[in-house]
Amino acid sequence: MSPAQPEALAPAAPFRAARGSIHVAGVAKAYGATTVLTGLDLTVEAGTFVTLLGPSGCGKTTLLRLIAGFIQPSAGKIAIDGRDMAGLPPQRRPIGMVFQNLALFPHFSVEENVAYGLRLRNVPETELRRKVKTFLDLVGLGHLGNRRISQLSGGQKQRVALARSLVLEPSILLLDEPLSALDLQLRKQLQVALKEIQRELGTTFVFVTHDQEEATLMSDRIVVMSAGAIQQYDTPPAIYSQPANLFVAKFVGELNEIPGRIAAVTAGTIEIDGPGGRHALPASGLRGFSPAAGASCVIGLRPERIAILPPDADAGGRIALPGTVIERIALGPVLRFILRCGEQRLVAVRLASDGAALPEAGSTCRIAFDPADAQVFEPLAAPAAASFGEKP
Amino acid sequence: MSANPKLSTWAGILLLISLPAPILIIIGASFSDTSYIQFPPEGLSLRWYRDALFDPRWPRAFAISVGIAAVTAVIVTIVSFMAAYYTQRHAPKLATWLELAIFSPLFFPHAAMGVAMVALVAQFGLIGTAPGIVLAHLIVTLPFSYRPIHIALRSLDPDLVRAANVMGASEWRALKDIVIPMCRSGILTSLLFAGIISFDEVTVTMFLIGPNISTLPVQIFSFVQDSATPVLAAISTISVLITFLAVLILDRVAGLTFFVRHDGA
Amino acid sequence: MTETQPASPAKALLLLPVLVLLGLFFVSVFQLFSNGFADADGWSLRYFRQILNRSDYQVIFARTILSSLTVALLSVALSYPIALLLWRLERWRNTLLIVVLVPWLVSLVVRTYGWLVLLGPKGVINGMLAWTGIVHQPLALMFNDLGIVIGLTHVLIPFAVISILSSLLAIESNLEEASGVLGASRFQTFRRIVLPLSLPGAFTALIVIFLASIGAIVTPIVLGGMSHQFVGSQIYQEVMYTFNLNKAAAWSICLLAISFLSLLLLKAIERRLIGTLE
Numbered sequence: 001m002s003p004a005q006p007e008a009l010a011p012a013a014p015f016r017a018a019r020g021s022i023h024v025a026g027v028a029k030a031y032g033a034t035t036v037l038t039g040l041d042l043t044v045e046a047g048t049f050v051t052l053l054g055p056s057g058c059g060k061t062t063l064l065r066l067i068a069g070f071i072q073p074s075a076g077k078i079a080i081d082g083r084d085m086a087g088l089p090p091q092r093r094p095i096g097m098v099f100q101n102l103a104l105f106p107h108f109s110v111e112e113n114v115a116y117g118l119r120l121r122n123v124p125e126t127e128l129r130r131k132v133k134t135f136l137d138l139v140g141l142g143h144l145g146n147r148r149i150s151q152l153s154g155g156q157k158q159r160v161a162l163a164r165s166l167v168l169e170p171s172i173l174l175l176d177e178p179l180s181a182l183d184l185q186l187r188k189q190l191q192v193a194l195k196e197i198q199r200e201l202g203t204t205f206v207f208v209t210h211d212q213e214e215a216t217l218m219s220d221r222i223v224v225m226s227a228g229a230i231q232q233y234d235t236p237p238a239i240y241s242q243p244a245n246l247f248v249a250k251f252v253g254e255l256n257e258i259p260g261r262i263a264a265v266t267a268g269t270i271e272i273d274g275p276g277g278r279h280a281l282p283a284s285g286l287r288g289f290s291p292a293a294g295a296s297c298v299i300g301l302r303p304e305r306i307a308i309l310p311p312d313a314d315a316g317g318r319i320a321l322p323g324t325v326i327e328r329i330a331l332g333p334v335l336r337f338i339l340r341c342g343e344q345r346l347v348a349v350r351l352a353s354d355g356a357a358l359p360e361a362g363s364t365c366r367i368a369f370d371p372a373d374a375q376v377f378e379p380l381a382a383p384a385a386a387s388f389g390e391k392p
Numbered sequence: 393m394s395a396n397p398k399l400s401t402w403a404g405i406l407l408l409i410s411l412p413a414p415i416l417i418i419i420g421a422s423f424s425d426t427s428y429i430q431f432p433p434e435g436l437s438l439r440w441y442r443d444a445l446f447d448p449r450w451p452r453a454f455a456i457s458v459g460i461a462a463v464t465a466v467i468v469t470i471v472s473f474m475a476a477y478y479t480q481r482h483a484p485k486l487a488t489w490l491e492l493a494i495f496s497p498l499f500f501p502h503a504a505m506g507v508a509m510v511a512l513v514a515q516f517g518l519i520g521t522a523p524g525i526v527l528a529h530l531i532v533t534l535p536f537s538y539r540p541i542h543i544a545l546r547s548l549d550p551d552l553v554r555a556a557n558v559m560g561a562s563e564w565r566a567l568k569d570i571v572i573p574m575c576r577s578g579i580l581t582s583l584l585f586a587g588i589i590s591f592d593e594v595t596v597t598m599f600l601i602g603p604n605i606s607t608l609p610v611q612i613f614s615f616v617q618d619s620a621t622p623v624l625a626a627i628s629t630i631s632v633l634i635t636f637l638a639v640l641i642l643d644r645v646a647g648l649t650f651f652v653r654h655d656g657a
Numbered sequence: 658m659t660e661t662q663p664a665s666p667a668k669a670l671l672l673l674p675v676l677v678l679l680g681l682f683f684v685s686v687f688q689l690f691s692n693g694f695a696d697a698d699g700w701s702l703r704y705f706r707q708i709l710n711r712s713d714y715q716v717i718f719a720r721t722i723l724s725s726l727t728v729a730l731l732s733v734a735l736s737y738p739i740a741l742l743l744w745r746l747e748r749w750r751n752t753l754l755i756v757v758l759v760p761w762l763v764s765l766v767v768r769t770y771g772w773l774v775l776l777g778p779k780g781v782i783n784g785m786l787a788w789t790g791i792v793h794q795p796l797a798l799m800f801n802d803l804g805i806v807i808g809l810t811h812v813l814i815p816f817a818v819i820s821i822l823s824s825l826l827a828i829e830s831n832l833e834e835a836s837g838v839l840g841a842s843r844f845q846t847f848r849r850i851v852l853p854l855s856l857p858g859a860f861t862a863l864i865v866i867f868l869a870s871i872g873a874i875v876t877p878i879v880l881g882g883m884s885h886q887f888v889g890s891q892i893y894q895e896v897m898y899t900f901n902l903n904k905a906a907a908w909s910i911c912l913l914a915i916s917f918l919s920l921l922l923l924k925a926i927e928r929r930l931i932g933t934l935e
Contacts, residue, residue: 070554090557097558103551107573116569117559168559404742407735408753411760411815414771417781421774475675482668490672493679498865501872501916503889504689504909510896511692511906512685531682534675592764595874595889599896609764616770616879625774628767635763639755648754652823 019081019094020046020171020204022067027076029062036062037228039076044221046081046171049198049205051215054225055251060208063225064174067206069093081171096165097174101181102157104149110136110160111145117168135167138197155186162194166201173198175207179214191218212252216240224248240302245288246377249300256306256346258299259379262291270376274299275342276321281371289378298377305373306348308337308358309366320368328361341367415632422625440626449611450627457591457608460522464529465537465587471530472538472582476545477571491542495535502595505532510599520602528596533586540585540650544578545571577646584642588635692906704907714891721888722915724802725870728809729863735810736817736862741851743818744825761815769876772808773799776880804880805887809870816869817862824858825851853931860927867923868916888912 024042028035037059044050052060065071067078069090078085085093105113111132118128136142139159144152152160158178165173175194179187195218198205209215215222216236224231224239224247232244236252243249250257260274270291271280281299291297308325309315323341330336335355337348346367350358359365425435444450475494479487497505509528510519518524548571556566572579594609601610608631615624642648696703708714743753760768775781776798783795798804828851874889881887888908895905 068554068558070557090554091560091562093558095558097555099551099555101549101551103549103555105552105555105570116556116561120560120565164559400738400741404738407814408739408742408756411739411811412756414768414775414811415760415763417774418767418771471674471678474671478668478671483672490675494675497682499868499916499920501868501909501912503872503874503892504912504916505872506874507692507892507896507902507905507909508682508685508689511688511902512681514902515684515688527681530678531685534678588762592762592767594764594766595872598874598893609766612764612770613766613875613879616766616773624770628770631767632759632763636759639759639762643751643755648751648758651754651758651819652826 020044020202021081022172022204022206023077023079023082024063024067025077025079027063027066027073027078029059029066029071030074035228037066037073040230042223042230042233044204044206046204047202048220049195049207049218051207051209051219051222052225053209053212053215053222053251054231055210058225059228060210060223060225061176064176064206064208067172068095068097068174094171095174096168096170096172098158098161098165098176098178100177102161102178104157104160104164106149108149109145110141110147110149110152113149113160114145114164114167117164121168131167135163138166138200139163140193154182155190158182158190159193162197166197166203170203172204172206175205177208177210180209180211187214194218216252222252224251226251243287243300243375246298246300246380249287249375249377254303254347254349256301256303258301258344258346260297260299260376262293262295262297264293265291272297272299272376275344276319279319279371281374281376285372285375287375287377291376291378296379298379300375300377301346301369301373303336303347303349305369306339306346307368308339308348308350309368310359311364311366313366315366315368318368318370319374320366322364323367324364325359325361328358330355339365339367418625419629419632421622422629424622424625427622440622443623444626444630447623449606450608450623453606453608453611454630456522456605460525460529460607461587461591463522464526464533464590465583467526468530468533468537468586469541469579469582472534472541473575473579476538476542477567480542480545491538494538497531498535506596506599509596513600519600520605522605525597525600525605525607528600529590529593532593532596533589536589537582537586540578540581540646541575543650544575544581548574581642581646581650584638584645588638591638592631592635689906689909692903693910694907696903704904705911707904708907708911717886717888717891718911720802720885721871724806724809724887725867727806728813728870729867731806731810732814732817732866733821733859733862736814736821737855737859739814739818740821740825740855743822757815757818761819765812766875768812769808769879772804772811773879776804776807799880800882801885802881805877805885808876808880809873812873812876813866813869817859817866820862820865821855821858824855828854856927856931860923864920864923867919871912871915 022042022044024040027037027040029037040063052063054060062071066073067080067085069085069088069092072087080094090097105116108116114132114135115128118131123131132145133142136145139162141156141159141163144156149157149160161178179190179194182190191214194205194207207215207218219236221233221235222239223233224244226247232239232248234242239248240253243252246257249255258274260272263271263273263278265271265283268283269280270283270286271278287300307318309320311322321341323339323346325337326340326345327338328335329338330352333352335350335352335358337350337358339346339348348367422440423436423438425437425439475490479490500508509531513519513524513528516524516527518527552570552574553566556570557563561569592609593607594613597607598610598613601607606614608627612624612627612631615621639648642650693704695701739757743750743757746753773780777783778795778797780798782798783792786792786796798807871887872889873887874893877885877887878890878893881890883890888911892905892908895901895908
C-alpha cells in the first residue's frame with residue numbers, strides 16, 4: 001500500500017492542471033425558512049488543496065454540493081475557471097467527486113469503475129486501457145483491476161474512488177469526508193497519499209472534514225466555517241497563530257481560555273483585569289475586535305506558550321502567576337501538564353526532553369507566559385460552538 | 393395457545409405440513425389408474441397427462457395463460473418502475489398519495505373487483521378478448537409489482553446516481569447503467585410475482601373470458617363444476633409445477649424473506 | 658439531505674401509465690356504483706331493496722359474514738404455531754417459507770379442487786374412514802358450511818402466516834431469550850412479549866382474510882354448492898347466468914359496505930386492544 005513514487009510517476013504523469021480556480025460570490029442557500037449558508041465569498045486558486053473545516057451543520061457539505069451542482073444556490077454565483085456554473089447540472093461541470101460512502105458501483109469491477117467516466121466520453125479503447133492503468137498505478141492498485149468492489153479493503157476502496165474521479169482529469173476534485181470511516185492508522189496513511197497525489201497532479205482539491213488535525217496536515221489553505229458563514233480563510237500556520245476569532249482559535253488547536261475584563265486601552269497596549277491582577281498586553285494580540293474599557297474578553301493562550309517554573313524562579317520579564325501542578329502526563333515526545341492557577345485550570349505542553357527540569361504532580365510552581373503570546377478575543381455569543389475544543 | 397412449547401412446536405409442524413397437503417393429494421391422484429379419484433389408490437399411469445395433452449382445449453388454455461401472464465408481468469413492471477422512479481427522484485411529496493391509490497384495490501373484495509372489471513372491460517368492448525383480461529390483470533397485479541420495485545429503488549444509495557452524474561452520465565445513462573442494474577432483484581421479483589398472480593388469477597378472470605378464450609385456472613374451475621375427472625389433477629399438477637418453479641427462481645434472485653420483510657408499504 | 662433534481666415537465670410523462678391504470682380502476686368503481694343504483698330502465702334502488710328484504714338473501718348475507726369471521730379467526734389462530742415455528746427456526750426459515758409460499762401462490766382453484774378430492778362423498782377422507790371401518794356411511798364434509806370454512810381457511814392461512822411472521826421478525830430475535838433469562842415462563846413470555854408485538858401482523862391478517870373471504874367466489878361454489886351460497890356465488894350467478902350486471906353491482910356494493918364497516922370496526926378494536934396490552 002505504498003503511495004505512488006513520484007519518480008516512477010514522472011513519465012506517465014497524465015497532465016498538469018493549469019485550470020482549477022473557483023470563485024464563490026455572495027452565495028447563500030436556504031431551505032424554506034432555514035438558512036444554511038449566508039452570503040459566502042471565496043476564491044480558490046488553481047492547484048491548491050483547500051479544506052472546508054467546521055463542526056457538523058456548519059454548511060461545509062452544502063457548499064461542496066453547491067460547487068458540485070447537486071443543489072442550486074438561493075443567491076450568488078459560483079464560477080469555475082472563470083465560467084459561471086449557474087444552471088449547469090453536475091455532469092456538465094469540470095469536477096470530480098469522492099463521496100463520503102465512496103459510492104463505488106458494486107456491480108462493476110475495479111477497472112470498470114475507473115473506466116466508466118471514460119466510456120461516457122467515448123474514449124477509444126486503447127487510450128481508455130492506458131489511462132485506467134496509469135491511474136490505478138497512481139493510487140497503487142495496478143494489480144487489482146479485475147477485483148470486485150466487495151473484495152476490496154476499506155483503504156483500497158478509497159483509492160478506487162480517487163482513481164475513478166481523477167482519471168477524468170477534472171479541474172477540481174471535491175472530497176466529502178472520504179476518510180471518516182477508516183481507522184486511525186489507515187487514515188494517516190491515506191492522508192499522506194492523498195496530499196502527494198494532489199501535489200503530483202496539481203489538481204485543485206476541495207476537501208471537507210470536521211477533523212482539524214487532518215485539515216492542518218493536508219491543506220494549503222483552510223476555510224473554517226461555522227453557522228453557515230466563513231470564519232477564516234488562510235494557511236494552516238496563519239489560522240493557528242493568528243485566528244480570526246475565539247471560535248477559530250478553539251476549533252483549530254488547543255486553547256486555554258482565561259476570562260478577563262478590559263480596564264484601559266491605550267495606543268499599543270491594553271490593560272486587562274484577570275487572574276492575579278491587572279496585566280498589560282500588546283495590542284497586536286487583539287483578534288478581530290476593537291475593545292472598549294469595561295468590556296469582558298477572553299485571554300487565549302496556546303498550551304505550548306505556557307512555561308512552568310519552580311516557585312522561586314525568576315520569570316524574566318514574563319507575566320508569572322503562582323499555581324499548582326495537578327497532573328503530569330507523558331505523551332511520547334511531549335509532556336502534558338494540567339495546572340491550577342486560582343480558580344483557573346490551564347493546560348501546558350512542554351518537550352519531554354526538558355522533563356528533568358519540570359515539576360512533578362502535586363508541587364507548587366510559577367506559571368509564566370510572554371505577553372506577546374497572549375491573544376485577546378471577544379467572548380463567544382452564548383451557545384455557539386460551546387462544545388468544541390478541550391476546555392482547559 | 394402456546395403454553396407448552398412442545399405442544400406449540402408440534403402443532404406448528406403439523407399445520408405446516410397440512411398446507412401443501414391438498415396439493416400433494418392432487419399430484420398423487422394425477423398418476424392414478426382409475427377414472428375417478430379413490431382411496432386407497434390402485435395402480436399408476438400417465439394416461440391423464442396423455443388425455444390432457446391430446447385434448448386441444450388444455451394446451452390452448454395453458455398457452456393463453458402463459459401469454460397473458462408474461463404480457464401482464466412485463467407491462468405492469470414497466471409501469472411500476474416508471475412511477476416509482478419518478479416519484480422518488482422528482483416528486484417525493486407525491487409518493488404517499490400514489491401509494492395510497494395503488495394499494496387501494498387490495499381492500500376490494502374479489503367478487504366486487506370482478507364485477508367492477510366486467511363493467512370496465514365491457515365499456516371498451518373487450519369482454520372475451522386477451523387485451524380485456526390483460527387490462528384487468530394489470531390493475532389487479534399493480535400493488536404486488538409496485539412494492540418490490542419501490543423497496544429496491546428506496547434502498548438504492550442516491551450517491552451512486554450522483555457519482556455517475558459527476559462522472560458525466562446524463563439522467564438517462566445513470567438510469568440505464570446504475571439504477572436499473574442495481575434494482576435487478578426488485579425488478580425480477582416484480583416480474584415473477586405479477587406473473588404468478590396473473591397466471592393463477594381466477595375470480596376476476598372468469599367474468600372476462602369468452603367463447604374463444606379461457607385461461608387455465610378458469611377452465612379448471614368450469615371443469616371442476618361439471619366433473620371430477622383425473623385429467624384435472626394432471627392439469628393442476630402442471631400448474632403447481634409452474635408456480636413452484638417460479639417460487640424457486642424468486643428464491644434465487646431475491647430471497648423469499650422479501651415477503652416477510654417489514655420495511656415495505 | 659436528499660435533494661430532488663429539477664424535473665423537466667416531459668419527465669412527468671413517466672407517471673402517465675400508472676395514472677392511466679389508476680384512472681381506469683376509478684372509472685370501474687364509478688361504473689360499479691352507477692350500475693348498482695340502476696336497473697334496466699334507469700336510476701333505481703330496486704335491487705338494494707330486493708337484496709335487503711328477501712329472507713333467502715338475508716341467509717346468504719349471514720352465512721357470508723359469519724363464515725368469513727370464523728375463517729378469519731381460525732386462520733389467525735392456526736397460523737400462530739406455524740409463524741412461531743418459522744420465527745424460531747432461523748436456519749430453516751427459508752426452506753420452510755417455500756412450504757408456506759407455494760400453497761399461497763398456487764391457484765386457488767387448484768387448492769379448492771384439492772379439497773374437493775379430499776372432502777367429497779367418495780373423497781380421500783371418506784375413503785380412508787370407510788377403509789379403516791370407522792364409518793360405514795360417508796360423512797357430509799362438503800356442500801355445507803363446514804366445507805366452505807375448511808376450504809377458505811386453508812386457502813387463506815398462508816397469508817396470515819406471512820403477516821404474523823413479518824411482525825415477529827421486526828422484533829429483536831433475542832428478545833424471547835432475554836425474557837427467558839429474566840425468569841419469565843414460556844407462557845408469560847408469549848403473553849407479555851411475543852403476542853403484543855405480533856398483534857399488528859395478526860390484525861392485518863384478520864382484516865385482509867375477512868375481506869378476501871367475504872369476496873370469495875370459487876371456493877364457496879365448489880365446496881358449498883348451490884345449496885349453501887355466499888354473496889360471491891350470487892354475484893357469479895347474476896353475471897354468468899342471468900346477465901344482470903345491475904344486480905351483481907348492487908351485491909358488490911353491499912360487499913364493499915360490509916368491508917368498509919368491518920375495516921373501521923376492526924381498526925377500532927385493534928387500537929383498544931393494543932392500548933390495553935401495552
